[in-house]
Amino acid sequence: MGNKMSNAPVFFTLAQVRFNPLLKLNDCIPDIQEKLRVAHFPDFRQENVQVIAFQNGGTNTTQQARYVFGDIPGTSNFVLDNNSLTFQTTDYETFVEFSDRVELGIETLNDSIPNGLDYVSRLGIRYFDAVQPQPGDALSQYVVKEVMGLSERVKQLTHSFSETVSKSEHGTLITRVIIRDGQLALPAELHSMAPQLDEKFLAHKGRHAIVDSDAFNDRRQIFNLSSIMTNLTGLHDDIESSFKELITNHALTVWQ
Numbered sequence: 001m002g003n004k005m006s007n008a009p010v011f012f013t014l015a016q017v018r019f020n021p022l023l024k025l026n027d028c029i030p031d032i033q034e035k036l037r038v039a040h041f042p043d044f045r046q047e048n049v050q051v052i053a054f055q056n057g058g059t060n061t062t063q064q065a066r067y068v069f070g071d072i073p074g075t076s077n078f079v080l081d082n083n084s085l086t087f088q089t090t091d092y093e094t095f096v097e098f099s100d101r102v103e104l105g106i107e108t109l110n111d112s113i114p115n116g117l118d119y120v121s122r123l124g125i126r127y128f129d130a131v132q133p134q135p136g137d138a139l140s141q142y143v144v145k146e147v148m149g150l151s152e153r154v155k156q157l158t159h160s161f162s163e164t165v166s167k168s169e170h171g172t173l174i175t176r177v178i179i180r181d182g183q184l185a186l187p188a189e190l191h192s193m194a195p196q197l198d199e200k201f202l203a204h205k206g207r208h209a210i211v212d213s214d215a216f217n218d219r220r221q222i223f224n225l226s227s228i229m230t231n232l233t234g235l236h237d238d239i240e241s242s243f244k245e246l247i248t249n250h251a252l253t254v255w256q
Helices: 025-038 095-112 225-246 249-255
Strands: 010-019 043-055 058-070 076-081 084-089 119-131 160-168 171-180 208-217
Touching: 010 095, 025 058, 025 076, 025 095, 076 095, 084 095, 095 225, 119 225, 160 225, 171 225, 208 225
Parallel strands: none
Antiparallel strands: 010 084, 010 119, 043 058, 058 076, 076 084, 119 208, 160 171, 171 208
16 A cells, blocks of 8 residues: 555555534635646536534434535545535556545645634544455455455355454554455445445455554544544554555455
8 A cells, every 4th residue: 555566455445534613615716626636627516415413312413505616537636514524536557646636625725714623523544455366266365364255165155244343543444354255345424425446356256354454543633634643543553554454465466
């Protein structure tokens, strides 16, 4: 995840920062859009999404605006609403390049609103890696036995699921491994707004594993861009360390 692999397994990556509510965000959108257009994110669309709040034993449904700023190939975009900014890509190269894009988005937002952001309430980064064995290989040659479950022993596998939660000075890491047959797919909650997945991952049919590495820090902190990026790097490092424990030397050889 640090250096670019020639056959890297990562197929979707996102980072999100949540911040103090911006109820007048719509007034700032033209300025944000122009800055991101100049930075090679010229696509733009506004969406209205339903937000359901549970109050006093009932529910309250409201409409919330969401703004999407995309690149020309359609593989990367920023998704902005009044209390969060997400950068997501299906064309991940290196963490340095990825974090530069994240920083661009946060800096653009902060510079475009009156007096800047006040605080950050949550910072997260999430990687999805596709472990798709080459012809003649078994999945067990790619991941450690601790996450295989009974997937090799049942006749008709629906899915096998493993989850590990750990903590560090950077935050919390949830590592999930989902094993199943068929075609690669994202979780339902991400599918609708994710950029187009690379066809090379969709072409694989059969037994595979998805490694979902979700690292986050949900401690509220005064807005400081340098601290945010340092924390993001730490969360990435936690994911990288965990991933190396999960996969085998054979997998690394195939992906290099």
